[in-house]
Amino acid sequence: MDLDRIRDDLEQFAEALSREEYLTRAGLKDESRAAAIRERFASLGSRTTFEKARQAAREASEPDSAHRLRFLAEFLGTNCVEYQVREASDRLTTAEAGRTIAADGEGILLRSAEVRIKNESDRSRRASLESARLAAVAEFSTLRREILERSRQEVERLGFAGYTAFCQELSGIDFAGLRELTQPILARSLDMYRDLLEWYLRRRVGVEPSAARRHDLARLFRAPEFDACLPPDTLREAAEAPLRRMGIDPQAGGRIRVDDAPRPKKTPRAFVATPRIPDEVILVVRPGGGPDDYTAFLHELGHALHFAYTDPRLAVEYRRLGDASVTEAFAFLLDGLLQERGWLRRFVGLSQPRDVQRFAAFHKLWFLRRYAAKLAYELILHDKGPAQSCADVYRDLLAGATLVDWPRELYLADLDPFFYAARYLRAWIFEAQLRDLLRKRFDEEWYRNDRTGPYLLALWERGQRHTVEELAGELGLGPLSLDPLLAQISADLA
Numbered sequence: 001m002d003l004d005r006i007r008d009d010l011e012q013f014a015e016a017l018s019r020e021e022y023l024t025r026a027g028l029k030d031e032s033r034a035a036a037i038r039e040r041f042a043s044l045g046s047r048t049t050f051e052k053a054r055q056a057a058r059e060a061s062e063p064d065s066a067h068r069l070r071f072l073a074e075f076l077g078t079n080c081v082e083y084q085v086r087e088a089s090d091r092l093t094t095a096e097a098g099r100t101i102a103a104d105g106e107g108i109l110l111r112s113a114e115v116r117i118k119n120e121s122d123r124s125r126r127a128s129l130e131s132a133r134l135a136a137v138a139e140f141s142t143l144r145r146e147i148l149e150r151s152r153q154e155v156e157r158l159g160f161a162g163y164t165a166f167c168q169e170l171s172g173i174d175f176a177g178l179r180e181l182t183q184p185i186l187a188r189s190l191d192m193y194r195d196l197l198e199w200y201l202r203r204r205v206g207v208e209p210s211a212a213r214r215h216d217l218a219r220l221f222r223a224p225e226f227d228a229c230l231p232p233d234t235l236r237e238a239a240e241a242p243l244r245r246m247g248i249d250p251q252a253g254g255r256i257r258v259d260d261a262p263r264p265k266k267t268p269r270a271f272v273a274t275p276r277i278p279d280e281v282i283l284v285v286r287p288g289g290g291p292d293d294y295t296a297f298l299h300e301l302g303h304a305l306h307f308a309y310t311d312p313r314l315a316v317e318y319r320r321l322g323d324a325s326v327t328e329a330f331a332f333l334l335d336g337l338l339q340e341r342g343w344l345r346r347f348v349g350l351s352q353p354r355d356v357q358r359f360a361a362f363h364k365l366w367f368l369r370r371y372a373a374k375l376a377y378e379l380i381l382h383d384k385g386p387a388q389s390c391a392d393v394y395r396d397l398l399a400g401a402t403l404v405d406w407p408r409e410l411y412l413a414d415l416d417p418f419f420y421a422a423r424y425l426r427a428w429i430f431e432a433q434l435r436d437l438l439r440k441r442f443d444e445e446w447y448r449n450d451r452t453g454p455y456l457l458a459l460w461e462r463g464q465r466h467t468v469e470e471l472a473g474e475l476g477l478g479p480l481s482l483d484p485l486l487a488q489i490s491a492d493l494a
Contacts (some may be wrong), residue, residue: 001052002143003072006044007316010075013041015275016321022273024093026284027111027265032093035086038079045083045411047158051077067305070279071321077158084154085147092143094482097265101132101138103472110136114268115288117215118222130215134409140413144412162434163382167419171323172467175422177266181482182372183427186401186491188486189365192493196362197403200463212404221363222292229350230294232287238347239298241339243305246453250301252278252308260297270296276465277319277462278310291360295335302334303327310463320462328427329434329468330460336435339364339492342445361492368428368485373401373416374421430468432455433477 016037023029043049053076057069082089099110104125108116113133121124155166168175198209200220207216236258240250250256259282267285273282282302285296306327310319337343338360344353377397381390394411438446438455445453459471472480 001049001056001080004051006072006076009041009044009477010072010320010399011316012043014316016040018273018275020282022275024097025267025271026259026273027097027263027267028119031095032090034093034096035090036239038086040082040184042083045079047077047080050080050321055188058428068239068315068317070172070288071317073161075317077166077170080158080255081151081154082417084151088143088147090095092140095143096247097142099136101129101136108132111263111265111267115216115286117219118292119221119289121224121407123205123268124214125214126219127213130218130407134212134407137413138409141412142414143410145386150410152382152385157340164379164419171419171422172417173425173426175375175419178422178425179375179379181429181480182375183374184482185368185486187488188482189369192490193362193365194403195264195455196365196493200359200362202492210402212401214407216405217366217402221292221366222288223292223359225291226291226359228357229356230348231290232293234348235294235297238294238343239301239337240335241347241451242343242447242479245448245450246456247450248305248453248457250305251282252363254306255279255308256304258289270298270300272307274307274320276313277450278308281308290365291338291356293358294338295363298337299331299335302331305334306330306463308459309457309460311461314463314465318463318465323423323467324464325423325426325430325468326464326466326471328423329431330439332427332431333435336431340445340447343447346445346448357492361489364492365489368425368489369401370398371421371424371428374395375419375425378415378419378421381411426468428481429480429482429485430477430487432470433472433481434475435488437475437483438476 020032020034020165021039024034025033040043045178050073052353053069053073057066057073060066060069065247084225092105096110100107101110101113102108106333110127110133113129113136117129117133120129152163155163158166160166160169162174167173195268201207201212201216204223204225205212205216243250255278257280266284268288270285274280276284281304283297283300285293285300287293312319338401339357341353341357344350344356350356377390380393384390391408391411395406395408395416396405432491442449442452442455466474469480
């Protein structure tokens with residue numbers, strides 16, 4: 001096995017794929033050609049190459065080599081799966097980008113539907129948009145099932161008992177253990193969440209909780225009542241000013257580029273494209289209005305800073321692979337500024353920041369509850385396979401977590417590959433522990449302390465060399481614990 005050749009191919013493959021995904025997801029081209037890129041680098045989807053890397057990782061005795069090989073084996077294994085579903089994935093991406101829905105006699109791109117739903121104040125029109133959107137999403141269920149079934153078949157060909165066992169071994173994450181760690185979120189936060197949900201739905205959306213639907217939550221979290229105090233033209237400066245106070249260049253010397261153009265075919269979900277780490281990082285957001293725009297920009301800025309300040313001398317495994325929970329934690333650290341009263345007052349200019357802080361904490365609690373339910377659901381889905389009966393399981397678990405009626409049509413669309421929901425959950429937990437550390441070391445307003453910048457830069461330059469558990473241990477934070485996370489949310493909601 002020629003490891004140098006594999007690593008060189010990995011670098012070229014990642015750059016080409018990232019550019020293609022940027023163009024298709026940012027609405028700059030209609031047809032995805034990711035399958036052709038995977039064909040060009042077919043050796044990275046080879047079962048033989050994966051098996052050799054997996055065996056080498058098991059046998060490696062030197063710690064750094066073992067670490068790199070484990071990350072490489074995880075990439076090669078997941079790439080084997082993605083190689084097998086490459087054409088179906090391209091068909092899905094292309095079809096979704098071009099799909100339109102009809103509502104009130106108007107043709108609306110599917111990718112624009114969610115933005116329209118959350119900006120629609122009339123509930124009947126919002127429900128009509130949601131119904132059309134869900135019908136369109138359901139049309140793609142057959143193709144999504146095909147992708148999941150072929151993924152399951154590939155992991156079995158690779159010698160694994162199933163999709164969960166495959167992801168668990170390669171990632172090193174105990175998914176059942178994480179489910180047990182995170183399920184108490186639902187019970188421990190139930191009363192607090194229910195009371196706030198009822199208050200916000202009645203006062204802000206005019207809907208009784210018993211009648212609420214997913215589209216009502218979309219409208220609730222759009223929060224137009226905050227438009228005046230969170231205007232779009234102050235967002236960039238509010239996000240970047242504290243970084244400069246910490247001694248961090250927000251553009252990373254020109255390595256970070258922002259694409260915030262509101263293209264109709266741009267996906268509503270913000271993301272960061274990384275053609276070359278750390279030299280070329282693209283932050284992509286689609287403005288829709290309200291606190292969501294602030295959260296999305298800050299979150300992706302956290303990713304962009306992490307990647308743009310990664311040490312270029314690091315091995316490709318540490319720059320491009322590794323534990324994605326690490327970069328998600330840095331992203332949550334930045335979007336958590338919406339829960340910092342001092343940031344809202346000093347950098348956004350709010351004299352009375354309490355309502356925004358409280359709302360941001362409630363939104364975070366909703367996300368936590370939703371992802372705790374998603375992890376439980378995905379473990380069931382990948383155990384049973386993508387059977388139609390899983391739609392009811394999905395609906396019931398998500399409705400139980402969010403306390404609103406939840407659409408079963410999303411049971412295959414509301415998934416990220418390879419249990420990425422687990423990465424989010426671990427990142428939220430670690431980020432809360434890290435935030436506590438920053439507050440103790442650099443004061444409550446750590447985000448304007450010039451000693452915080454060098455500390456964060458020293459963490460970011462490591463790329464993803466370490467897992468969140470390793471970082472937590474090194475920083476003296478102890479094992480991952482829900483307590484700091486729930487304590488911070490409770491304090492912000494009090």
